[in-house]
Amino acid sequence: MTGTGPEEAVAEAFEEQRGRLVAVAYRMLGSRADAEDAVQEAWLRLARQDPAAIDNLAGWLTTVVGRVCIDVLRSRKAKPEASYDDRLPELVVTEEADGAPEDDALLAESVGLALLVVLDTLGPSERLAFVLHDMFAVPFEEIGQIIGRSPDASKMLASRARRKVQGTHRSTDExxxxxxxxxxxxxxxxxxxxxxxxxxxxxxxxxxxxxxxxxxxxxxxxxxxxxxxxxxxxxxxxxxxxxxxxxxxxxxxxxxxxxxxxxxxxxxxxxxxxxxxxxxxxxxxxxxxxxxx
CATH class of the missing domain: 3.10.450.50 (Nuclear Transport Factor 2; Chain: A,)
Structure with missing residues (x-):
């Protein structure tokens, strides 16, 4: 019986992170297809890296996905925007009582449509700071490295985004x-x-x-x-x-x-x-x- 090779070990470690990375990217981009593309890009970049040079794979992957998402959001900002009322996030429609695929469950969890609409009004850096810190508990030091800002500046961005989403209805009912x-x-x-x-x-x-x-x-x-x-x-x-x-x-x-x-x-x-x-x-x-x- 042979042991797992380095490439197989990296692929396995990546698959363990995939669900979380797709969830991060979906909250950033509001599109399942775009989220999956961002995560696939992270995999391609990982395949070109020496695994031994990566101390914290989860953190490295989050950084790469975050930077890919920032680029996508900035390219969207360069295009004409729909009015606030006309915004419609990508709908994720699933059966209620079935064993929905794990990634669908991750995408749907705690991402109400009202919140996605408000997230879409945020600037790219604001959105990333809020999503990574408030939804995934990523430290501001790491967020700052992704967006090229200091930890304090990243904290201010998240705080500003938080004020904008405060009026969003989020259910606490079962x-x-x-x-x-x-x-x-x-x-x-x-x-x-x-x-x-x-x-x-x-x-x-x-x-x-x-x-x-x-x-x-x-x-x-x-x-x-x-x-x-x-x-x-x-x-x-x-x-x-x-x-x-x-x-x-x-x-x-x-x-x-x-x-x-x-x-x-x-x-x-x-x-x-x-x-x-x-x-x-x-x-x-x-x-x-x-x-x-």
Whole structure:
């Protein structure tokens, strides 16, 4: 029986880090494909290195992925940007109760759509400092080396980013509690129960819908409840899914064609934010789970 060679050992060590690196890159870039490309670039650079010269492989890989992400973000900044309301992060739609692939679970964990939208408004260095420090506990000394700033400057960047995301809704409810609230919302909508809708909606709820003609925003429980009730007679069927880790629903027509993807953010037992996509072009770009046979 032969021992593991140096190349195999490096490949094995890299695979142990892959899930974390993809999670870092996804939070930085908001795109699973771009995140996987960034991690693949890190692997290519690692393959050209002498493993013996790397003291801390995890730190080295984080630095490389961080620098790749910074370059991608800076190149995006050079292009015209969509308005804040029109921003739509890449949707990660997975089955709710199945054994989802490990990388999907990592991507979805704690990355609500509202947070991704706000992260997309940050400057590249701000975003990296916040993501690495606040989400992955990377020391400011290491962050400073990645972005070419001092530890104190990196700390200031993270602090500035933190202030910008403070208003983002992040649920502390258990997943089962979140799903129960969303199920109650859908049941009330189907039955036209206006009072039932108001019970599960936060008074300041926001419903943002990405349509083929642009973004439609509805504000307040009364307006959202009135809109939800209008779908009571539609011949559409929905099933529970997770959308970026949040309870959602995938709505299809009688032929099984997806028509709507909806995600709900639940805080303290009430829905505070709804994001739905009805734009056929956007829906076609989403990797949707197949309907069970």
């Amino acid at each position: 997943p089962q509690q979140q799903r129960a609230v969303v199920d109650a919302f859908l049941a009330a909508a189907r039955s036209g129960d206006f009072e039932g809708l108001l019970r599960v909606l936060d008074p300041d709820v926001t419903w943002r819908t990405h349509t083929a003609r642009g973004v439609v925003v509805r504000l307040g429980a009364t307006e959202v409840a009135a809109k939800a009730r209008r779908g009571v007679h539609t011949k559409l069927t929905g099933r529970n899914v997770l959308v970026n880790g949040e309870p959602g629903i995938l709505v299809s027509d009688a032929n099984g064609k997806p028509r709507i993807v909806m995600a709900c953010t639940v805080v303290d037992g009430r829905i505070v934010e709804i994001l739905s996509v009805t734009d056929p072009e956007r829906l076609a770009s989403v990797d949707l789970p197949e309907r069970p046979v």
